[in-house]
Amino acid sequence: MVSVRDNIMPMNRTHARRSTMLSRLAAVPLLVAALPAAVALAGSRQADTVMLNGAILVFQGIERNGGAKQPKFAQAVAIADGRIMFIGQTRKAKKYVGPATRVIDLEGRMVMPGIVDGHFHGTRLTDCEMEYEGGTVAQVLAKLQACLDRPDQAAFKGTNVRMAATHIFGEAIMPPGTALTRDDLDRLDTTRPVMVENADGHKFWMNGRAIENARIDEKTPVPPGGQIGRDASGRPNGFFADLDVGDWGQKAPVTEDSLVDVVRRTNADANRMGITSVFVPGGGEDEIARWAKIQDEGKMTLRGNLGLSASFVHGDTDVAELRAKIAALDAYKRYARGLIEVTSVKVYCDGVMEYPAQTGAMLKPYNVNAGTLEGPIWRTGTATGPVPSCSDARQGFVELDKAGWQIHVHAIGDRATREALDDFQAALEQNGARDLRHTITHLEAIDATDVPRFARLGVIASMSLQWARRDAYTVNGTKGYIDDSLYERLFPAAELWRAGGLIAGGSDYPVDPLLPFVQIETAVDHTGEAVPGVFPGALSPREAIPDLLAVIKMHTINSAYQLHQERNLGSIEVGKLADLIVLSQNLFDVPTEKISDTKVLLTMLGGKVVYSSADAGLR
Ligand SMILES: [Zn+2]
Incomplete structure (x- = not known):
């Protein structure tokens, strides 16, 4: 599908923010074996930073199978050379404090792993x-x-x-x-x-x-x-x-500087919200080059897996031609160094479900309202959204998989999801299991028979669960236009979770404002904040995941798994990178509807502070 985003213009200079000065951040080796604390790291070494007297959330392993567990907290964490060297009691952590160590008294505050955003576009001009x-x-x-x-x-x-x-x-x-x-x-x-x-x-x-x-x-x-x-x-x-309107007017000149500056702001905006790693779907060479530029300036403060577009797979069955196009993508890998990785391509399988767009690909036709807004009379219509959705991309999926690219698919409707799963199944049957962690994102509607296929095929469900609320999209634009039995299962996260599917959180920013704690809260209760266009009550309440720890893991370790980084990131464990955030409140001590009030006080990337709130009061 063609995007309409070619209409950027010079940014308002007053938005420019002072960029954070940072020394060059340490490069991340791809895989690092976790070191047992007592053996390799304990002893007389001094820490660069020690955080004391806190509630440090510790967990291990990715989240699936609906395994609800109680959260565990440690009091203290010690960090050296960008990695976690100790987790445990305050009394024991003090042993790592030397003359040059920065000591932060958390005064009881909660620390969790930095948020890993599995679907994030970035701030826009x-x-x-x-x-x-x-x-x-x-x-x-x-x-x-x-x-x-x-x-x-x-x-x-x-x-x-x-x-x-x-x-x-x-x-x-x-x-x-x-x-x-x-x-x-x-x-x-x-x-x-x-x-x-x-x-x-x-x-x-x-x-x-x-x-x-x-x-x-x-x-x-x-x-x-x-x-x-x-x-x-x-x-x-x-x-x-979902229309490419071509030339709709003269473009004002955009300077390259302003485009680079918007990537700098993207890094700062993410850090302020507690995000330390992002997957950016389907950018392009120009965008990746801008990220590389700010990394070279030492101003990149996010780990970025930067994706490419592979929309060329639609309608192409010519294997030689596909292989040539896929081989051309390898050129982008030259940017992959330090905090940047390039491993993934994006393919659109449909658009959106809401009336009047209805570009989401559905198994059953959309209903039409033969009555009025107040007195609707629903009749089965004929439109089902784009045909085909992604069945015309099967050969391309097989070839991308064979070449080792991780495929990130946009699918909203139940037919788009099915066709994408069919494509992944074809790739699996032809190429064998490759552990590429192909991902389908958005997933507003999934046929019940397709839910178990996620676990079976090893396909990740990337979900933006702040959308799972009663609002103008899901009520005015969707209710009645699809059958009630499907409507009651919108954003079927709980089904996927209980069926062993791996759910990874993604914001889709800037489609919504960047508010990860609203995402987390809404995933737990499927109830929106009280703002205009959002209605009271829960959407598809049986699909909410009433387990805060599981939802936090979906936004940290599970999305790190999507990025092939779960050995390095996504949980607070000895040997892992010190990507941490300090929060204004303990998420487990407040009622669900207050989770969204959480403020990030401090964000640390690889042991370096990349954001610190003025009112953090952290010493
Ligand atoms: Zn998106």
Whole structure:
């Protein structure tokens, strides 16, 4: 599927943040055997850092099979050369304190492994940040007008230069049932082409100038998997989904410096939220080169597994051609050093399920509402989303697997998931088990018969469980459009977990604001925060995972496993890298609905502090 993200413009310089000065971080050897503490590391060595009097969460091993266990805490941890050398009692940890040791008194605070984000795109440049909110059409227009009038944008006012607004919560346009249209956008005081992108990255709205520039009209055919909204006369009404609209206006120049700077901000933004490792799906050479540049400057403060795109696998059965394209990907591996790894490719199998986009690939057709919004009458429709979803990519999956690439698949609908699993099964049958840890991400709907296949095929379920809540997407845009029996199982995490599937947490930032403790809380209770566009109550409550320790492990050791780094990262164990975070509260001491209030006070990467909150009060 084609993305609409080619419309970046110069960043607002006032957003630039002071970059953290760091000495070059130690390179990470791929596999490091955990050393038994008593034998190899204990003794007279001095630590670089010792943390005392805390509640340090310790666990071993990845999480699956629904094995609920009680959390265990240690009081103290000692760190030397970027790795953990001791875990245990405060009294014993003091033995590692020397004249040069930094001693942090945790005063009872909780420490956990740094969060490993298994699906993270990064901070973006934008002309206009809509802040993940909807609102009335008048409120939306006021926000857009304020952006158009901003000093850095005002110079473009009478031109044909694009204005791209990002992260609107388009499903939460009020009152419910209101659609944003081109006619609304044409009331803005500007001649500029305007695009407003939904936070999900799949839907967008354009004003008349943008639609004219893109040469989309009554006669434009709708490409497979895409969507063009039309009014009664067939005229495009301004709504689009999963469509490459081509040239919709003049691009303002973007400097390479501003693009590198946004990667620096990405690192700082992640660290501030307690994230120490990320998987970035489907970037490209330019993006990887920018990460490499900041690493060379000594300013990379995140471990980054940077993915490539392999959308070329769709519709291609020519083995020689596929092998040539796959071999060309090897060139990107030259960037893999230090904190950067390049092991993975992304393939889209569908789009999103919500009405009116409905680009998610479904086994059964979407229902259509033959009644009204208040009095719906549901009838079985004919549309099932893109056909094929990923069955046309089978040969490509087999060849990527054979070449050793880890495949990261976007699948939302139950048919997309099935076709992806079928492709992975074909690869397994032809190439044997390769331990590549292929991953399917998003997984809003899975047919019950496909759930056990994850464990059987060794396919990881990467889930963004902050979506498992009753909101404008899952209620207004989904309920009724699919059968109730499927709706009651949306985001079937508990089924996967109990069937031995490995779930790895991912934020999908910036599709949502970066809030890992909201992710963790919502995975436990499937209930959203009280914000506009989010409704009370739990979505598919039987699919929640009522085990906080299991959910924490999904966001640390399990996602480290997805990144092939579980021997190095993802838990606090002697011999592992000291990627740790100190929290404002013990997650196990507060009611579930307060987990999202957690603040990160300090983030440590390989034993070095990469973020420290001003009000941490840590000495
Ligand atoms: Zn994503």
